[in-house]
Amino acid sequence: MGSAIQLNRVTKIWNEGEPGAVTAVDSLSLQVGQGEFVVLLGPSGCGKSSLLYLLAGLEQPSAGELLCDGVRVAGPAPERSMIFQEASLYPWLTVLDNVALGLRLQGVEQPERDSRAQALLRQVGLGDMGQRRPHELSGGMRQRVALARALAMKPKVLLMDEPFAALDVQTRARMQGHLLEVWRASGASVLLVTHSIDEALALADRIVVFTARPGRVKHEVSVALPRPRNPHDPRMVDLHRQLTELLADEVDRAFLEQETR
Amino acid sequence: MAAVPAMVEPGLSVASSSATSVRQRPSALLVRLRAALWACASVGLFVGMWEFAWWRGWADPLLLPPPHLFLANLADQFRFFDPNGDRAGALSSGGSLGSVLGVIAWSSMRVTAGLALGFVLSLAVGVGIRYFGVFGKLTLPTITLLAPISPVAWLPVAVFMFGIGNPPAVFLVFISVFFVMVLSTLSQIDAVPASYLQVARIMGASKRQLFRHVILPAILPGLFVTLRLNLFAAWMVVLIAEAVGVGSGLGQVVMMARNTFNASLVFFTMTLIGLAGFAFDQALRWVQRRVLWWVGPSAAAGGL
Numbered sequence: 001m002g003s004a005i006q007l008n009r010v011t012k013i014w015n016e017g018e019p020g021a022v023t024a025v026d027s028l029s030l031q032v033g034q035g036e037f038v039v040l041l042g043p044s045g046c047g048k049s050s051l052l053y054l055l056a057g058l059e060q061p062s063a064g065e066l067l068c069d070g071v072r073v074a075g076p077a078p079e080r081s082m083i084f085q086e087a088s089l090y091p092w093l094t095v096l097d098n099v100a101l102g103l104r105l106q107g108v109e110q111p112e113r114d115s116r117a118q119a120l121l122r123q124v125g126l127g128d129m130g131q132r133r134p135h136e137l138s139g140g141m142r143q144r145v146a147l148a149r150a151l152a153m154k155p156k157v158l159l160m161d162e163p164f165a166a167l168d169v170q171t172r173a174r175m176q177g178h179l180l181e182v183w184r185a186s187g188a189s190v191l192l193v194t195h196s197i198d199e200a201l202a203l204a205d206r207i208v209v210f211t212a213r214p215g216r217v218k219h220e221v222s223v224a225l226p227r228p229r230n231p232h233d234p235r236m237v238d239l240h241r242q243l244t245e246l247l248a249d250e251v252d253r254a255f256l257e258q259e260t261r
Numbered sequence: 262m263a264a265v266p267a268m269v270e271p272g273l274s275v276a277s278s279s280a281t282s283v284r285q286r287p288s289a290l291l292v293r294l295r296a297a298l299w300a301c302a303s304v305g306l307f308v309g310m311w312e313f314a315w316w317r318g319w320a321d322p323l324l325l326p327p328p329h330l331f332l333a334n335l336a337d338q339f340r341f342f343d344p345n346g347d348r349a350g351a352l353s354s355g356g357s358l359g360s361v362l363g364v365i366a367w368s369s370m371r372v373t374a375g376l377a378l379g380f381v382l383s384l385a386v387g388v389g390i391r392y393f394g395v396f397g398k399l400t401l402p403t404i405t406l407l408a409p410i411s412p413v414a415w416l417p418v419a420v421f422m423f424g425i426g427n428p429p430a431v432f433l434v435f436i437s438v439f440f441v442m443v444l445s446t447l448s449q450i451d452a453v454p455a456s457y458l459q460v461a462r463i464m465g466a467s468k469r470q471l472f473r474h475v476i477l478p479a480i481l482p483g484l485f486v487t488l489r490l491n492l493f494a495a496w497m498v499v500l501i502a503e504a505v506g507v508g509s510g511l512g513q514v515v516m517m518a519r520n521t522f523n524a525s526l527v528f529f530t531m532t533l534i535g536l537a538g539f540a541f542d543q544a545l546r547w548v549q550r551r552v553l554w555w556v557g558p559s560a561a562a563g564g565l
Binding site for chain 1: 454460464
């Protein structure tokens, strides 16, 4: 398995050189294999999201280098698609046009891009929603449209920033199922950020536990169990306990830091 | 007791209209009908008080003629409306309903031209300020300085620059919306959600595509609301311009009526002005609903 993403001692400092400077990511090294599903797990505000923004090319690292397929990340590119906590669909476009927008920007002609967008909508189970407007959809549906929109770019890497955090528990479980199907079909590598241990265990090939700010890798756990996974499987329970302990320290530290600030 | 259901029902229909707009049609119609009835009652009350004051002899019919007087002899009033406007102050011969509509059309045309010009240019300048740093640094301070100056103060400037006729009136309408709309464009651009831009950038959008596919549609609804809010100001300004420097239009008729102490004509023309402004607002609302449908049902229903 070659590595789709490679981070070499990456550091990100927000407001660098100013009084309010915050080190979000500190000298972090990480690899994600081709087609691998990696979950970044850590307390809120530990720099996980900053890492995704760096990988998406929306922000530049303060030090270190990020490689995608061995090529240095210089800016945003369709091959590295990102999904945000809010779906961020454009309210002035229909659902179909939202999914097709990326193709339109690339100059794909109308019938072609519409049929491709329609196929993607079917893939995420929204085949008959193409002509709806985003505000008519539920939160889960909107997030599925965002997923279809990201897939339209045929990404090699899917970056997901707490994509299901705003959804209720039942919708969340369904969405995780959808995501796994789509991931298998697309062959893309996924790097998903979450603070939910259950979500990490349900999805990941490998879980990377982050420290509280500044973000460093605290521990890595491989989850070599077939999906769908039963959370009551003794091995899962064991992993859950292990991760809970790892996280608890960091949550305590994050709280301490917030209180002393 | 009767007021309670009346208060509750519109609230209910607003809350559920986003979910099922089709089933709500009859009740939406009812809500509209009810609003129309209230509007009639409101105007009726106002007219009634005026008529009452006349009947009791409080209002001098020469100075404050009530509606039944100034609407009594329409043909007589029509004589004062001359759409050509080249005989300011004089009685034009053979005034008809057509000539009244002609005068309204002239005023409306000036408002429309000024608003359209203001909308397009302020959008262009606002975008220019945000996109080209030097241009912004050079123009923004001046624009901020000029913004609070009343359009009325621009009146002599308009006449110096454009003389008499349509151009100064259109210019005044333009000035009355331009600065406000430039500042509005800036704040709208700044308020575009960061994620809208990030999503498009990740899709590989160029700067131009970013503007055309994200920023422009994102700021248009807000700009349109600003335009509508400034519509009434535009109507006020066009009347002043017509009264002073144009020599035709509704403003000219009001000024002529004032000069000839024709109170009846003053109030008749004021009625026309009110109706024209109302029609304009309705037209802009309609355009807003049609062209900017994504603003959503709640925004379309809720006043602005």
